[in-house]
Amino acid sequence: MSSADPVDHRKGPRRRGDALYEAIFAATLDELNAVGYTELKMERIANRARASKGSLYRRWPSRAELVVDAVHHCFPSHGEPPDTGSVREDLLGCLQKIANLLNSPSGEAIRGLMADTIRNPDLMEAVRIRFIDPGVGLFLEVLKRGAVRGEVRASALTPRFASLGPDLLRQHFMVHHSPIPERVLTEIVDEVVLPLVRAPRDHAEHPGRDPK
Amino acid sequence: MSSADPVDHRKGPRRRGDALYEAIFAATLDELNAVGYTELKMERIANRARASKGSLYRRWPSRAELVVDAVHHCFPSHGEPPDTGSVREDLLGCLQKIANLLNSPSGEAIRGLMADTIRNPDLMEAVRIRFIDPGVGLFLEVLKRGAVRGEVRASALTPRFASLGPDLLRQHFMVHHSPIPERVLTEIVDEVVLPLVRAPRDHAEHPGRDPK
Amino acid sequence: MSSADPVDHRKGPRRRGDALYEAIFAATLDELNAVGYTELKMERIANRARASKGSLYRRWPSRAELVVDAVHHCFPSHGEPPDTGSVREDLLGCLQKIANLLNSPSGEAIRGLMADTIRNPDLMEAVRIRFIDPGVGLFLEVLKRGAVRGEVRASALTPRFASLGPDLLRQHFMVHHSPIPERVLTEIVDEVVLPLVRAPRDHAEHPGRDPK
Amino acid sequence: MSSADPVDHRKGPRRRGDALYEAIFAATLDELNAVGYTELKMERIANRARASKGSLYRRWPSRAELVVDAVHHCFPSHGEPPDTGSVREDLLGCLQKIANLLNSPSGEAIRGLMADTIRNPDLMEAVRIRFIDPGVGLFLEVLKRGAVRGEVRASALTPRFASLGPDLLRQHFMVHHSPIPERVLTEIVDEVVLPLVRAPRDHAEHPGRDPK
DNA sequence: CTCTAAACGAGACGGTACGTCCAGTCTTCGG
DNA sequence: CCGAAGACTGGACGTACCGTCTCGTTTAGAG
Numbered sequence: 001m002s003s004a005d006p007v008d009h010r011k012g013p014r015r016r017g018d019a020l021y022e023a024i025f026a027a028t029l030d031e032l033n034a035v036g037y038t039e040l041k042m043e044r045i046a047n048r049a050r051a052s053k054g055s056l057y058r059r060w061p062s063r064a065e066l067v068v069d070a071v072h073h074c075f076p077s078h079g080e081p082p083d084t085g086s087v088r089e090d091l092l093g094c095l096q097k098i099a100n101l102l103n104s105p106s107g108e109a110i111r112g113l114m115a116d117t118i119r120n121p122d123l124m125e126a127v128r129i130r131f132i133d134p135g136v137g138l139f140l141e142v143l144k145r146g147a148v149r150g151e152v153r154a155s156a157l158t159p160r161f162a163s164l165g166p167d168l169l170r171q172h173f174m175v176h177h178s179p180i181p182e183r184v185l186t187e188i189v190d191e192v193v194l195p196l197v198r199a200p201r202d203h204a205e206h207p208g209r210d211p212k
Numbered sequence: 213m214s215s216a217d218p219v220d221h222r223k224g225p226r227r228r229g230d231a232l233y234e235a236i237f238a239a240t241l242d243e244l245n246a247v248g249y250t251e252l253k254m255e256r257i258a259n260r261a262r263a264s265k266g267s268l269y270r271r272w273p274s275r276a277e278l279v280v281d282a283v284h285h286c287f288p289s290h291g292e293p294p295d296t297g298s299v300r301e302d303l304l305g306c307l308q309k310i311a312n313l314l315n316s317p318s319g320e321a322i323r324g325l326m327a328d329t330i331r332n333p334d335l336m337e338a339v340r341i342r343f344i345d346p347g348v349g350l351f352l353e354v355l356k357r358g359a360v361r362g363e364v365r366a367s368a369l370t371p372r373f374a375s376l377g378p379d380l381l382r383q384h385f386m387v388h389h390s391p392i393p394e395r396v397l398t399e400i401v402d403e404v405v406l407p408l409v410r411a412p413r414d415h416a417e418h419p420g421r422d423p424k
Numbered sequence: 425m426s427s428a429d430p431v432d433h434r435k436g437p438r439r440r441g442d443a444l445y446e447a448i449f450a451a452t453l454d455e456l457n458a459v460g461y462t463e464l465k466m467e468r469i470a471n472r473a474r475a476s477k478g479s480l481y482r483r484w485p486s487r488a489e490l491v492v493d494a495v496h497h498c499f500p501s502h503g504e505p506p507d508t509g510s511v512r513e514d515l516l517g518c519l520q521k522i523a524n525l526l527n528s529p530s531g532e533a534i535r536g537l538m539a540d541t542i543r544n545p546d547l548m549e550a551v552r553i554r555f556i557d558p559g560v561g562l563f564l565e566v567l568k569r570g571a572v573r574g575e576v577r578a579s580a581l582t583p584r585f586a587s588l589g590p591d592l593l594r595q596h597f598m599v600h601h602s603p604i605p606e607r608v609l610t611e612i613v614d615e616v617v618l619p620l621v622r623a624p625r626d627h628a629e630h631p632g633r634d635p636k
Numbered sequence: 637m638s639s640a641d642p643v644d645h646r647k648g649p650r651r652r653g654d655a656l657y658e659a660i661f662a663a664t665l666d667e668l669n670a671v672g673y674t675e676l677k678m679e680r681i682a683n684r685a686r687a688s689k690g691s692l693y694r695r696w697p698s699r700a701e702l703v704v705d706a707v708h709h710c711f712p713s714h715g716e717p718p719d720t721g722s723v724r725e726d727l728l729g730c731l732q733k734i735a736n737l738l739n740s741p742s743g744e745a746i747r748g749l750m751a752d753t754i755r756n757p758d759l760m761e762a763v764r765i766r767f768i769d770p771g772v773g774l775f776l777e778v779l780k781r782g783a784v785r786g787e788v789r790a791s792a793l794t795p796r797f798a799s800l801g802p803d804l805l806r807q808h809f810m811v812h813h814s815p816i817p818e819r820v821l822t823e824i825v826d827e828v829v830l831p832l833v834r835a836p837r838d839h840a841e842h843p844g845r846d847p848k
Numbered sequence: 849c850t851c852t853a854a855a856c857g858a859g860a861c862g863g864t865a866c867g868t869c870c871a872g873t874c875t876t877c878g879g
Numbered sequence: 880c881c882g883a884a885g886a887c888t889g890g891a892c893g894t895a896c897c898g899t900c901t902c903g904t905t906t907a908g909a910g
Contacts (some may be wrong), residue, residue: 020882038327043870052883057872114386115250115327121389128387160403164380171379174326174386175340177333191372196407226861226900255891264862269893438874438887462751467865476888481867538810539674539751542744545813552811584827591807592800598750598810599764601757615796620831650856650905679896688857693898 021073023049024056028070033105037067037112064116064123071106072130081138087146091193094138095169095185101131102170103179111174135166143197156197165193227263233285235261236268240282245317249279249324276328276335283318284342293350299358303405306350307381307397313343314382315391323386347378355409368409377405439475445497447473448480452494457529461491461536488540488547495530496554505562511570515617518562519589519609525555526594527603535598559590567621580621589617651687657709659685660692664706669741673703673748700752700759707742708766717774723782727829730774731805731821737767738806739815747810771802779833792833801829 027049031040042063046053060066078101082093101107110131117124140162146152168188173180227235239261243252254275258265272278290313294305313319322343329336352374358364380400385392439447451473455464466487470477484490502525506517525531534555541548564586570576592612597604651659663685667676678699682689696702714737718729737743746767753760776798782788804824809816 041870042872050883052885053872054874054884055882058881063871112327115324117386124387124389132387160399164404167383168376168379170386171383174382175336175344177336187372192376192404192408196404228860228901232861253891254893258862262862264864265893266863266895267861270860440875440886444887465865466867470888474888476890477867478869478889479887482886536751539748542672542674542747542813548811548813556811584823588804588828591804594810595803595807598753598806599760599768601760611796616800616828616832620828652855652906656856677896678898682857686857688859689898690858690900691856694855 020051020055021059024051024059024066025070025073027051028066029074029105032067032070032109037109040067040112042066062120062123064113064120065126067109067113068123068126068130071109075101075104075106078134078138081141083145085149087142087149087151087197088189088194090142090145091139091165091189092185094135094142095165095188097138098135098166098169099173099180099185102173107173107178114174132166132170136163139163139165146197147199150199152197153199161193161197164196165189168192232263232267233271236263236271236278237282237285239263240278241286241317244279244282244321249321252279252324254278274332274335276325276332277338279321279325280335280338280342283321287313287316287318289346290350293353295357297361299354299361299363299409300401300406302354302357303351303377303401304397306347306354307377307400309350310347310378310381311392311397314385319385319390326386344378344382348375351375351377358409359411362411364409365411373405373409376408377401380404444475444479445483448475448483448490449494449497451475452490453498453529456491456494456533461533464491464536466490486544488537488544489550491533491537492547492550492554495533499525499528499530501558502562505565507569509573511566511573511575511621512613512618514566514569515563515589515613516609518559518566519593519612521562522559522590522593523604523609526597531597531602538598556590556594560587563587563589570621574623576621577623585617585621588620589613592616656685656687656691657695660687660695660702661706661709663687664702665710665741668703668706668745673745676703676748678702698756700749700756701762703745703749704759704762704766707745711737711740711742714770714774717777719781721785723778723785723787723833724825724830726778726781727775727801727825728821730771730778731801731824733774734771734802734805735816735821738809743809743814750810768802768806772799775799775801782833783835786835788833789835797829797833800832801825804828 024045027045028040030048031045035044040063042053042056045066046056056066060069078094078097082090084090084093102110110127113123113127117127136159140157140159143152143157143162147154147157165188169180169184172184236257239257240252242260243257247256252275254265254268257278258268268278272281290306290309294302296302296305314322322339325335325339329339348371352369352371355364355369355374359366359369377400381392381396384396448469451469452464454472455469459468464487466477466480469490470480480490484493502518502521506514508514508517526534534551537547537551541551560583564581564583567576567581567586571578571581589612593604593608596608660681663681664676666684667681671680676699678689678692681702682692692702696705714730714733718726720726720729738746746763749759749763753763772795776793776795779788779793779798783790783793801824805816805820808820
């Protein structure tokens with residue numbers, strides 16, 4: 001009538017430090033991939049990682065923080081912006097990098113994280129720093145190079161215009177389902193970003209303002 | 213020796229039809245306002261509405277569907293677009309309407325709903341139809357009127373340009389915290405939407421493309 | 425805007441093993457005593473024991489199994505049969521022990537269990553082993569001692585005769601309401617059991633009823 | 637958003653009076669047979685009978701009362717006691733009648749009813765009158781005829797001895813599973829009832845064993 | 849035969865309890 | 880000491896019935 005099994009199965013060599021982190025991150029990504037963010041459970045992550053819930057909670061106060069770290073660990077950044085010599089091609093390359101991330105299993109995680117960010121400003125900060133700002137940085141770099149070449153007007157080298165592409169792409173991603181079609185990328189570049197940032201061809205300074 | 217309260221409180225005339233819907237919607241909005249979407253519980257809604265969980269599940273298969281109906285019921289639409297005679301003022305008015313909705317408690321609900329929409333295309337459809345498309349419709353109407361007045365080029369009367377304002381506003385809303393500052397609205401209008409849709413001042417047709 | 429009580433009440437030293445079993449058994453008996461078997465609810469037991477439903481279901485697959493364990497834990501057995509030197513007195517003592525159990529709150533539990541036993545042979549087995557067979561064992565022991573003294577014929581030392589008393593007592597218990605009157609016990613002994621098991625009259629030294 | 641289907645399918649000729657009673661009784665017995673007393677649900681009975689719950693509750697205040705009526709309606713009584721000219725054969729015949737009832741689906745219902753009778757004395761009364769007393773009456777009649785023939789001592793013509801057989805049979809039924817084996821009937825008659833009620837062979841008064 | 853009152857079917861209603869699942873904390877033990 | 884395992888309290892989930900009720904429809908019987 002008393003409880004439990006007297007035998008205890010705590011066997012093999014214990015993982016510590018990085019090995020444990022790796023296992024937890026891998027399990028988190030696997031679960032994300034399998035059931036998605038909203039169905040992600042600490043319990044299942046722990047089981048899949050063959051770790052204890054205690055080991056998880058000791059490191060991350062909540063599911064969201066764990067996911068941020070796990071996703072960022074596995075997809076650390078967008079790398080260097082492409083440099084083809086053409087602003088248009090560079091912008092398209094940047095969007096494609098971002099789209100690749102969003103189309104991957106991590107994309108759904110990011111989408112799910114967005115919902116949690118509202119109630120948790122710290123989380124929002126983390127998401128922005130790790131997943132949003134790098135994309136904007138990519139665009140800004142591309143625009144700067146375009147300005148050097150004279151393709152982009154100098155007054156467009158602001159976060160506002162640099163974030164335009166990532167914002168519209170992310171917006172599409174939130175409203176529509178994956179994967180993001182190629183056409184969306186080209187439309188964003190050709191119909192919105194380029195017309196706004198392009199240097200006037202002749203002596204005009206503003207693309208929309210009358211050169212007079 | 214028997215238990216409990218022998219009195220039975222299922223007395224008063226029971227609510228049916230619209231009266232019950234109203235009570236449930238009100239309770240849902242109250243709870244949303246009190247604890248937010250992610251902490252919203254069917255159980256608490258039922259209790260607050262003095263209804264049974266059965267009455268909720270009989271009507272809505274999930275929390276998300278209930279929230280969509282409740283929010284839409286209480287903030288049915290954006291009404292008519294403003295008509296000031298100036299495209300800029302009209303566009304600002306439209307953005308302000310949308311911002312007002314997003315800044316309200318419903319805004320948080322909508323944000324929370326976004327996370328659920330991924331795993332549920334039907335829900336996404338509902339959110340789009342009820343909360344996103346109406347805003348685009350507002351913009352499109354304003355642009356049409358602007359085109360009639362010659363302020364807006366005819367080729368800008370497409371969903372792409374009409375959705376630009378709502379998309380950017382929504383994106384700001386997702387990434388930053390409420391409330392949305394006035395400055396964001398004016399920047400969206402003056403730096404992005406207007407330059408792209410404005411008719412060329414003289415005989416040029418495209419604002420950004422080569423006039424010849 | 426956030427909700428609820430930030431304080432968490434899962435503080436005090438948690439009970440495990442026997443301490444928890446004790447608390448659950450006590451709560452079960454309390455509830456049995458308060459509302460009876462048919463109104464017994466797992467939910468109320470859990471609340472009264474300040475345990476979670478999970479802790480209950482982890483141990484017992486159903487209400488019936490829990491009740492069997494709880495009652496048996498608190499009233500483990502009938503103890504030793506009385507030994508007065510007189511078969512009649514011993515038999516009466518045995519019946520009285522059983523009657524005491526049936527008259528207690530446990531009695532009602534046992535009665536309620538009977539209904540569940542039909543659909544669950546394992547439960548029936550448990551009830552028989554824990555509550556019925558011990559009573560028969562008591563009788564058998566008494567009859568054996570009587571046989572040694574010559575009061576009881578050897579051919580009556582079978583389960584059939586040993587179970588006669590408990591059977592009739594239980595039958596009375598099922599059909600009538602508690603408490604079982606003294607008279608029933610004496611009738612069972614004097615009019616049924618004794619006449620059937622008594623050694624033949626002539627040279628027997630029968631202490632019970634002297635026919636002459 | 638409002639409710640319900642305007643079309644209403646309450647078509648066919650409605651049953652009233654006996655036809656409805658029959659349907660409800662039949663459905664009750666069917667359900668009893670299918671899932672047993674403890675799993676018997678008013679809702680399921682109503683559905684199976686194609687009747688409304690209101691029609692059930694209008695007639696019976698509780699499940700137990702309905703079951704009593706339903707079982708009694710379908711197995712109204714034990715009929716006349718057998719009359720073979722031999723007390724032993726007659727007693728066996730009586731037990732067999734009772735066993736037949738208990739072995740049928742109704743038997744399980746009766747068993748389930750027993751549990752409810754504790755908390756509801758009126759129900760106990762009904763069960764006793766309809767299912768227990770008739771069996772005792774059978775035995776009493778048989779014993780009377782035996783007394784007329786001289787096989788049974790006159791002092792055994794009491795409810796105590798008449799109820800002995802039914803009591804032991806019922807007890808066996810409660811503790812063991814159906815069906816009741818033939819052997820149980822003969823043992824009850826030959827080892828308990830007959831020895832107690834048989835008229836002394838010569839002039840001895842004692843029912844026990846003939847002293848010589 | 850018509851009219852009325854009752855009984856009927858259907859099923860919504862406010863509730864309670866179910867048995868499951870998971871969150872986050874705590875305890876125990878092994879390495 | 881820290882990791883692993885997992886038991887613990889708590890509470891929401893979505894389902895199933897409870898017994899009551901409202902709603903129209905059908906039927907029986909009175910006039």
